[in-house]
Amino acid sequence: MTAPIPQSRLRGDRVTMAHGGGGKAMADLISEIFTDVFQPPGSEDQARLTAAALAEPGAQLALTTDSFVVSPPVFPGGDIGKIAVCGTVNDLAVGGAKPLWLSAAFIIEEGCEFALLRRIVASMQAEAEAAGVRIVTGDTKVVERGAADKVFVTTSGVGVIPPGRDMQASRIRPGDVALVNGVLGDHGATILAARGDMALSTDIRSDCQSLNGLIEAVLDAAPGTRAARDATRGGLASALNEMAAAAGVAIEIDETALPLRAEVRGVCEVLGLDPLYLANEGTLVLFVPEEEADAALSAMRAHPAGAGAALIGKAKDGPAGRVTMTTLFGGQRLVDRLVGEQLPRIC
């Protein structure tokens, strides 16, 4: 992916405190590891941007931010860099914004290997290109050994919500149906397995992917789409609880309809975890009016990020914020908000 670096000015193979000191070493770190890849516009410490879409009457600017602290920083299907781009692109996209520009701030532990940083940066650039966004500005800080864990990445994203578009959970109405774009829990199960302390060996890979293209395809096919959420920390259950509460509706899902890999189901059974709460990084749930359900599903299935799309439930009249599931055995189960933690540092 990256060309060989001729005559690096970086000495050794690890970050030292001097790389955070504001002097020559920092300038070398920033240029060789970061800006040579991201190629931000201009030379000032701010990106200057124009987009015709932003000037359209009625357009809104969307701004999001997320810090990423996932451990380990490299895992099957991605790394902390890929997730830092996907996560922020998706936070913009689920609100109906077209992502345009990202910032990236790195908190680096003394001793972090240059090779890890290069890998992360290459992943970020590749994913940004895939998602059609640009990483336009950034920052680096170095902290002493033991004051951080290798590297944390914070991305912020700016996008444009086209005039007239209004996706928010409060618009969900009884009768709307809930769709997901694919299998649940792959990211959470992957991170668990990657930590190695569970002696799990699986072929599961993180679902980490940008969803802006998929969402635009759904909106073209089903313009009445009410709202979307990426089912990250806290999983599908948390996303549904938030949406039910915001809309003041009840939501009922059907366990038989949930797309779930056998391996993920297995990992959950072994460890006593509930896949409804497992984190995803490329899986969303969206609500559409029932009459647009087929159109939305077809659009999703025609998109690479939605091949496993499924209708999993619906909104209904009932106690506001209540989420229930019809189980495999035909019973009813409350799908409550997560209490406590399931998996630390999942994203």
Next chain:
Amino acid sequence: MTAPIPQSRLRGDRVTMAHGGGGKAMADLISEIFTDVFQPPGSEDQARLTAAALAEPGAQLALTTDSFVVSPPVFPGGDIGKIAVCGTVNDLAVGGAKPLWLSAAFIIEEGCEFALLRRIVASMQAEAEAAGVRIVTGDTKVVERGAADKVFVTTSGVGVIPPGRDMQASRIRPGDVALVNGVLGDHGATILAARGDMALSTDIRSDCQSLNGLIEAVLDAAPGTRAARDATRGGLASALNEMAAAAGVAIEIDETALPLRAEVRGVCEVLGLDPLYLANEGTLVLFVPEEEADAALSAMRAHPAGAGAALIGKAKDGPAGRVTMTTLFGGQRLVDRLVGEQLPRIC
């Protein structure tokens, strides 16, 4: 500053891993500590914003980001929250942008006291109000004890550069004069003293302040202003070196003209530090055409953030990027870029 909190849902007085898990505890942490104070618009995980200024033909959007890892997180004159707002406001303002909106992402170490978080958040809100910006979206992550140092804050900022405004270092021409708004090195000396391991006792306080109001005042009085830089990590010397390199000019400053407190000079002498490299968090250097120097200086001195303004040097023909200083004794000294680190975790 903050009203007593009735019936807190937060148990105990410290952050636990559950506060990062995506469930009820996290929702309580976010609402009680963060959103009750920042009051972000809307309920989606993205801020939706409109500004007439953005839609003006020729206006540019400016985007910046900075992570803050200052240690200790509370120090005379400020804390990591205040600095996280000032720093990003200033990064926007020195490029000629009017700051509008900030995002704030928190990486919190397990065990961090709620009281510290509340203090930081109150400082951020107070400084945002003082600077006329809004903190509109955010994120929290919790990492296990030892994987971070109390709390790191990453802010990103969005601002608007009015049509026709173009502040950048490459516009500096030989003959332009260099102005600073006040004394140098207070922030760096304050952090050094606050660390306590130097047995320094001083009354110095960080200069941490937002500079957007000052910069607008200068631009009104001296519309030809070429460029500005806040002299943060690496101090005045680093800012001047960057500017000289970007403009392809030499810069000469006069040591007798540098505003410097006796206490800061004293700290530097004791510790063998050079105040030119000490970090500032509310001090900037700007270049104006010589004929606008008086107007710019008067405007600065009339502003609370510029009472100690001084003309410290000028740009001239000479080796591109070379910064020199006429010393107190009349000699000439090279003011090179910092090699290695001076003070880790200064911001």
